[in-house]
Amino acid sequence: MTVRLSIVGLMKRFGGVVASDNVTLDFAPGSLTAVIGPNGAGKTTFFNLITGKLKPDAGQILLDGVDIAGRSQSEIVRRGIGRAFQVASIFPRFTVEEALTAAVLTHRQQTSSMLRRFPLPLALARAREIMALAGLERVASTPSRFLSHGDQKLLDIALALALEPKVLLLDEPTAGMGPEERWQMIERVQTLWREVGMTLVFIEHDMDIVFKIAQTIRVLRYGKVLAEGTPDEIRSNADVIEAYLGTSLEASA
């Protein structure tokens, strides 16, 4: 298969804990992958290593064949790996439209020629496109500090999209949400993925969501890759059932 992101032998130790133990995984362009595993399995560490928040002890992180392991977070973002930070809180007084316009401007200014400023009307137009994709038009003029929890999370994702990522990493996008809001959130994420066409990787604990949404699933445990495959393959994988899913999966099958 063609590969957008290729992780090879990724290692990270915290004292006696091996949080990433020789992780080797590929992600195809345009794929939608869930990363699952018990608490402490190394899922967030995996994302932190890819985005440069943590430096790996060893291993390669190849984005379109270029090893970005150990590079700075800002360089990794510029090269096309995005993640949703809790950024909405950084611009509490900005409205949704202002925050997105600022993000588009900053990004385009950094990536285009230093001599030509990116015009404001174009940034505003792009911000409106992203708002439409994220379903945030209805709160375009709301200051971000007044947004609901769900809309703040959507704004975080929208701000990540403003940086035009090739790969977008979402760590538990539905955390802290009630059952109904969860589904709205994940359906919105799925729509974004379909319309933008980026490679999307998300960490999720809700197995109903994982098995309904993901094209492929990667299971981590004790920092190691326990299994990878399609939802059907993972559902029937004996190691995964024994180590993680147990009988809870039969209920959601």
Ligand SMILES: Nc1ncnc2c1ncn2[C@@H]1O[C@H](COP(=O)(O)OP(=O)(O)OP(=O)(O)O)[C@@H](O)[C@H]1O
């Ligand atoms: N900065 C850190 N310093 C020390 N230990 C850490 C650090 N970050 C993670 N760990 C340890 O590494 C292991 C993996 O943690 P990680 O947060 O990646 O797990 P996770 O799969 O995201 O778990 P959860 O599902 O609870 O979010 C755990 O044992 C954790 O305690």
Ligand SMILES: [Mg+2]
């Ligand atoms: Mg985590």
